[in-house]
Amino acid sequence: MNHTYQYPRAALTVDCVVFGFDDGSGALQVLLIRRGIAPFKDHWALPGGFVRVEETLDEAARRELAEETNLSTVFLEQLYTFGTVDRDPRERVVSVAYYALTKPADHTTAASTDAAEASWFPVSDVPPLAFDHATILDTALARLRGKLRYEPIGFELLPPKFTLTQLQRLYESVLGTEIDKRNFRKKVLGHELLIPLKETHRDGPHRPAQLFRFDPEKYERLKKKGFLFEL
């Protein structure tokens, strides 16, 4: 026997939960598109679409992101595959979900192809979503919260140069808790993974705050030696 499973086959899609952090409002945000076609026409949804038979899943996710949101160079990781039998009213569709982290400078809302419109929403206040996209968003949020504590991925949501206050605000926003400033600074500087810069940043009437950048090369070196990030 040299053939595989016969038809009917499920269709395969990718859907992307794109997170951004708005330092002004201090809110974690998610990028949604308004669907231009049925089903769920005019509903808000996660950007995504059908996987082509000649592309990998990662390629499909990056292609859909580029087509529907103009985002291209972002942190992108596979999240989970959703395969409830009736999740799409048309027919059986299995969706491989991804989550992406964007820096503030990448925030763009240009839409194209199937998306009539794209817009950022605070994760605490999203409109009703098409399909099972609310479940996918919840799963992505749980993953982000879990990962933030044990991997230095928060930096993907900040500009390349940031203050410790910005970093703390990001952690507080994603984790949904207040964090003790002294403990936080002690921990975050204790890793010696932040490079202090000569530059400072003035935020409103406060005195100028030191800017830092994350040192990903040092993290990779330490990780190989068994170092475990924790915050």
Added chain:
Amino acid sequence: MNHTYQYPRAALTVDCVVFGFDDGSGALQVLLIRRGIAPFKDHWALPGGFVRVEETLDEAARRELAEETNLSTVFLEQLYTFGTVDRDPRERVVSVAYYALTKPADHTTAASTDAAEASWFPVSDVPPLAFDHATILDTALARLRGKLRYEPIGFELLPPKFTLTQLQRLYESVLGTEIDKRNFRKKVLGHELLIPLKETHRDGPHRPAQLFRFDPEKYERLKKKGFLFEL
């Protein structure tokens, strides 16, 4: 428009990495099947097979496990979806991988359907595997190592009643490191998630050791209050 993506479509499979812990040898083991059909006929592979259009992904994984290994009531969690374009010589096949944790009493090697034979192998000494199953196994091992530290899933690999020595041996085997006995016991008892039993267990010439069982209900209660397991 009310139809979805046209053909050709990828075929969809599930593959399962089934872990077991052999307390005698102290080795983490994986259950493999010897393929009875082409491609990779007679090669060792992970148990798995094609997803039916009317079943969920979880259902497909449980069905394949039952058919190929006779395992039914195990801890089963989705791992990652593998979608390299040429991972199957027949045609495009995307595989949703799962990992399962079994208790020693569940260890069975009865094979049926597509599997000519099923057998446990120490993860440190597996034969060459069919398809990209070596990559899937590596991914599952990394997930298990990561999760073991932050979630009480190790107990899924032990009998319901176990000694602290058995628990430590399991951690050492999966993480591949020696662990300081005093620190380990302090941490593991500090959680107050282990219920000491009246019974003891005699392991060779040593004096009888106290048996414990894990308290999953207490863990769920603590987790809801924000408790974070760590070991």
